[in-house]
Amino acid sequence: MAGLKALLPRREFQVGAAAAIALAAMFLVPALFTGFWVARFSQTAIFAILASSVGLLYGRVGLVSLGQVAPYGIGAWVTLRLAFATSLPFPILLIIAGLVAAAIGVMIGLPALRVSGLYLALVTLMLAASVEIVLSQIKFPNGGGGFSGVVTQLSDIAPMRRPGFASSDVAYYRFIVVAAFIIMMAVAFVLTRKPGRAWASIRQSEVSALAAGIDVTRYKLYAFAIAAFMAGVAGGLFAGTIPKGLSLDPFTRQAAIFLIAAAVMGGIRSLWGGLFAGVLATLFLAFLTQNVWGHQLWTDFSLSLFGFGLLMNLVQNTKADEKKGIAS
Amino acid sequence: MIDVDGLTVRFGGVVSLSDVTVTFPEGICGLIGPNGAGKTTFFNVLSGFVTPASGSIRADGVELLTLPDFKRARWGVRRTFQTEQAIESLSVFDNVATVYEHTAKSGGSAARQTAVSEALDFVGLADVANDLVRTLPAKERRFIEMARAVVGQPRLVLLDEPGAGLPDEETAQLSAIIRAIPERTGATVILVDHDMELVQACCEWSAVLDFGRLLASGPTTEVLADEKVLAAYLGGDEALEDTLS
Numbered sequence: 001m002a003g004l005k006a007l008l009p010r011r012e013f014q015v016g017a018a019a020a021i022a023l024a025a026m027f028l029v030p031a032l033f034t035g036f037w038v039a040r041f042s043q044t045a046i047f048a049i050l051a052s053s054v055g056l057l058y059g060r061v062g063l064v065s066l067g068q069v070a071p072y073g074i075g076a077w078v079t080l081r082l083a084f085a086t087s088l089p090f091p092i093l094l095i096i097a098g099l100v101a102a103a104i105g106v107m108i109g110l111p112a113l114r115v116s117g118l119y120l121a122l123v124t125l126m127l128a129a130s131v132e133i134v135l136s137q138i139k140f141p142n143g144g145g146g147f148s149g150v151v152t153q154l155s156d157i158a159p160m161r162r163p164g165f166a167s168s169d170v171a172y173y174r175f176i177v178v179a180a181f182i183i184m185m186a187v188a189f190v191l192t193r194k195p196g197r198a199w200a201s202i203r204q205s206e207v208s209a210l211a212a213g214i215d216v217t218r219y220k221l222y223a224f225a226i227a228a229f230m231a232g233v234a235g236g237l238f239a240g241t242i243p244k245g246l247s248l249d250p251f252t253r254q255a256a257i258f259l260i261a262a263a264v265m266g267g268i269r270s271l272w273g274g275l276f277a278g279v280l281a282t283l284f285l286a287f288l289t290q291n292v293w294g295h296q297l298w299t300d301f302s303l304s305l306f307g308f309g310l311l312m313n314l315v316q317n318t319k320a321d322e323k324k325g326i327a328s
Numbered sequence: 329m330i331d332v333d334g335l336t337v338r339f340g341g342v343v344s345l346s347d348v349t350v351t352f353p354e355g356i357c358g359l360i361g362p363n364g365a366g367k368t369t370f371f372n373v374l375s376g377f378v379t380p381a382s383g384s385i386r387a388d389g390v391e392l393l394t395l396p397d398f399k400r401a402r403w404g405v406r407r408t409f410q411t412e413q414a415i416e417s418l419s420v421f422d423n424v425a426t427v428y429e430h431t432a433k434s435g436g437s438a439a440r441q442t443a444v445s446e447a448l449d450f451v452g453l454a455d456v457a458n459d460l461v462r463t464l465p466a467k468e469r470r471f472i473e474m475a476r477a478v479v480g481q482p483r484l485v486l487l488d489e490p491g492a493g494l495p496d497e498e499t500a501q502l503s504a505i506i507r508a509i510p511e512r513t514g515a516t517v518i519l520v521d522h523d524m525e526l527v528q529a530c531c532e533w534s535a536v537l538d539f540g541r542l543l544a545s546g547p548t549t550e551v552l553a554d555e556k557v558l559a560a561y562l563g564g565d566e567a568l569e570d571t572l573s
């Protein structure tokens with residue numbers, strides 16, 4: 001037992017490992033891979049933030065939200081619109097996008113205070129769907145000027161501006177990695193503090209959390225706000241990777257299901273799981289579609305595979321929920 | 329002193345507590361009764377998890393039933409659960425610190441450190457403070473719950489069968505810890521347990537519930553000799569009969 005404990009990675013070790021991975025990603029990847037793969041690695045880092053936001057809600061607080069594509073889309077929208085309409089520095093745009101997304105996240109979280117488990121999954125999926133409808137109604141921004149600029153000709157769509165210090169593809173990729181690293185470290189820090197302990201209590205037993213004096217409602221909303229902030233920033237980073245006109249595809253209900261499935265497959269109990277989900281959902285899939293015959297087949301197959309993993313997980317958790325009655 | 333007046337709880341057609349009126353004195357009070365008598369339900373009302381159909385509970389001049397559930401811990405209501413609820417993914421220290429940081433009215437991290445360490449010393453878990461709860465056996469987990477119940481400033485400590493499943497030697501340790509709570513914290517303790525030796529050792533005063541009704545209350549020895557109480561337990565609980573015969 002003592003030997004096992006000594007082998008288990010300590011917190012400092014994990015931070016060091018994360019920093020080493022971030023540095024390797026920043027410098028080795030552009031040196032070793034083509035532009036195509038650097039673009040995939042950009043998506044990996046973005047997806048890792050997004051999947052970790054799902055993991056924070058589900059793995060740490062026990063809230064199954066399928067609605068995280070909504071703050072992701074809102075974050076992309078806000079960043080894109082402000083990038084065209086203002087000259088604010090890019091990092092500020094991301095923070096604004098995160099804050100707006102956090103407000104939406106709290107709204108999505110409100111029904112979560114009443115329902116749980118599969119019901120929560122359905123309610124948040126419906127909310128995500130309604131955000132999808134709104135985004136399509138307002139002609140989800142492509143690249144016109146001003147706040148609401150809509151361009152009908154694809155050829156007229158301008159790419160969103162990137163940070164001045166990171167305008168090339170490789171530099172912007174590094175910027176994404178740094179942003180992802182900062183966000184992951186911030187979340188890891190919060191998890192070791194008062195909110196992290198409160199979330200651990202809530203996940204295990206809400207009645208026991210209430211009996212410990214934890215304002216369960218408030219801490220659940222904190223979790224939704226922080227997770228939505230993460231998704232919003234991820235959305236803003238994502239907007240900068242798209243050369244021509246953002247489409248609605250990454251923010252649809254199908255994307256929502258793919259996201260939670262990938263997050264569950266990657267592992268929701270630790271931030272490493274978020275990174276692994278990113279690798280699965282972007283690099284692994286790209287590898288299959290590039291190198292293995294019949295790429296559409298693989299895309300569909302991976303969705304089924306991820307879906308299966310998700311279902312197993314939900315069934316297990318619902319059973320566990322049923323065991324915790326309030327009378328005991 | 330906890331004044332319970334006309335407390336009634338219904339779950340659909342089941343009346344789990346029926347017009348219960350009783351005053352718990354200071355110190356350690358026993359609350360006993362056969363399975364399904366309504367003991368845990370009474371605790372759930374005190375915790376705010378169950379809303380009674382009618383009745384009031386006054387403690388230190390405060391109407392407890394008007395406080396929202398999570399604020400009752402801050403006021404001073406603490407409890408352990410019939411199925412132990414120590415938080416598996418946290419360390420022993422963090423388990424206790426969590427209760428402290430959500431109930432203490434003031435105090436920085438030094439005060440928190442001291443309070444948690446004292447509570448862990450009190451239950452004898454100081455040397456496993458940094459262990460993860462999921463690595464610990466049942467007795468330690470029960471004692472973590474005890475530490476969670478006494479850290480900071482509890483005023484009313486509710487113990488729901490803390491001795492269930494513990495072997496004799498550990499029950500003796502538990503008994504010593506329970507008996508030390510009033511002096512350490514000034515809190516009133518209500519102990520629910522089917523182990524009559526434990527109840528007799530800890531409680532000078534006891535109340536008995538049966539089918540949601542108050543059957544008897546008073547000094548523990550008198551209550552346990554009461555004919556109605558014996559009748560309620562007859563055939564139901566051999567432990568009590570053994571203790572009394």
Ligand SMILES: Nc1ncnc2c1ncn2[C@@H]1O[C@H](COP(=O)(O)OP(=O)(O)OP(=O)(O)O)[C@@H](O)[C@H]1O
Nearest residue numbers: 327339342344361362363364365366367368369370
């Ligand atoms: N949430 C609930 N919904 C429906 N019925 C309930 C609920 N909680 C308790 N009851 C019922 O109320 C009655 C009292 O139950 P309670 O758990 O309070 O008994 P108890 O005295 O704690 O018993 P035990 O010694 O077995 O723990 C039982 O008939 C039980 O089925």
Ligand SMILES: [Mg+2]
Nearest residue numbers: 367368369410
């Ligand atoms: Mg009970």
